[in-house]
Amino acid sequence: MLKKERASHLLCRLDEHYPDPPIPLDHSDPFSLLIAVLLSAQCTDKKVNEVTPALFAAGPTPSAMAALTEAEIYEHIRQLGLAKTKARNVHKLAHLLITVHGGKVPSSFEELEALPGVGHKTASVVMAQAFGVPAFPVDTHIHRLAQRWGLSNGDSVERTEKDLKSLFPPKSWNKLHLQIIFYGREHCTARGCDGTVCPMCRELYPKRRQPVIWRRP
Known part of the structure; x- marks a missing residue:
C-alpha cells in the first residue's frame, strides 16, 4: 500500500x-481553551480537566484571571506538572490579553505564539478548535x-x-x-x-x- x-x-x-x-480538554470559549491547552503540557487531559473548573470559576475571563495573584493561580493548579511555571505564564498571559489584545484571545499564529507559555502546538490547537483555521x-x-x-x-x-x-x-x-x-x-x-x-x-x-x-x- x-x-x-x-x-x-x-x-x-x-x-x-x-x-x-470531542475536544478532550473541557472549555467554554477561546480563553478557557487557551488556558487548558497551556496547562496540558506534560500532563494528561484528564488531570487538567480536574483542576480547571475551580480555576475558571475564579478567573473566567482574562480580566478576572489577571486580577488573581500568581500564588492564587498556583493553588488551583498545583497538582499539575510544572505548576509554578504554568501559574506564572497564565498570570502574564492574562495581563497581556488585557493590555495588548483588548481582552480577547488573538486569532493568528504569530500573536498566539508570542504569548507566555504558548508554543506552536498550543497555538495550533486554539486556531483549529476555537477559530476553525486548518491546523x-x-x-x-x-x-x-x-x-x-x-x-x-x-x-x-x-x-x-x-x-x-x-x-x-x-x-x-x-x-x-x-x-x-x-x-x-x-x-x-x-x-x-x-x-x-x-x-x-x-x-x-x-x-x-x-x-x-x-x-x-
Missing part, C-alpha cells in the same frame, strides 16, 4: 471509529502513530506536521488530529502496540513482523 493509499485508508477508517470526536497540532500520540503508519520518519515533530499536512487535505486536519489522538490512546498505545498489534497497524502492514522503534519527539 502506497503512502497516499494509506492516508486515504486512514481517513475512512478513522471516520468510522470517531465520526464526531495540524502534533502531540506524542500523533508523532508516534505517524511513524508507525509510515506517514513520517519520526525525525521531529516539525517534520511530522509537515508530512501529515502534505498527505491530507486541509479540510480534514482539525478533525483528523483529534481522531488520531483518540485512536492512539485507545488502540495504538505506546506500550500496547509496537506497529504490529493494533487493528490499524495490521490493516496497513499485514506482513509486518518487526516492531517499529518509536522515536520520541
Whole structure:
C-alpha cells in the first residue's frame, strides 16, 4: 500500500471509529481553551480537566484571571506538572490579553505564539478548535502513530506536521488530529502496540513482523 493509499485508508477508517470526536480538554470559549491547552503540557487531559473548573470559576475571563495573584493561580493548579511555571505564564498571559489584545484571545499564529507559555502546538490547537483555521497540532500520540503508519520518519515533530499536512487535505486536519489522538490512546498505545498489534497497524502492514522503534519527539 502506497503512502497516499494509506492516508486515504486512514481517513475512512478513522471516520468510522470517531465520526464526531470531542475536544478532550473541557472549555467554554477561546480563553478557557487557551488556558487548558497551556496547562496540558506534560500532563494528561484528564488531570487538567480536574483542576480547571475551580480555576475558571475564579478567573473566567482574562480580566478576572489577571486580577488573581500568581500564588492564587498556583493553588488551583498545583497538582499539575510544572505548576509554578504554568501559574506564572497564565498570570502574564492574562495581563497581556488585557493590555495588548483588548481582552480577547488573538486569532493568528504569530500573536498566539508570542504569548507566555504558548508554543506552536498550543497555538495550533486554539486556531483549529476555537477559530476553525486548518491546523495540524502534533502531540506524542500523533508523532508516534505517524511513524508507525509510515506517514513520517519520526525525525521531529516539525517534520511530522509537515508530512501529515502534505498527505491530507486541509479540510480534514482539525478533525483528523483529534481522531488520531483518540485512536492512539485507545488502540495504538505506546506500550500496547509496537506497529504490529493494533487493528490499524495490521490493516496497513499485514506482513509486518518487526516492531517499529518509536522515536520520541
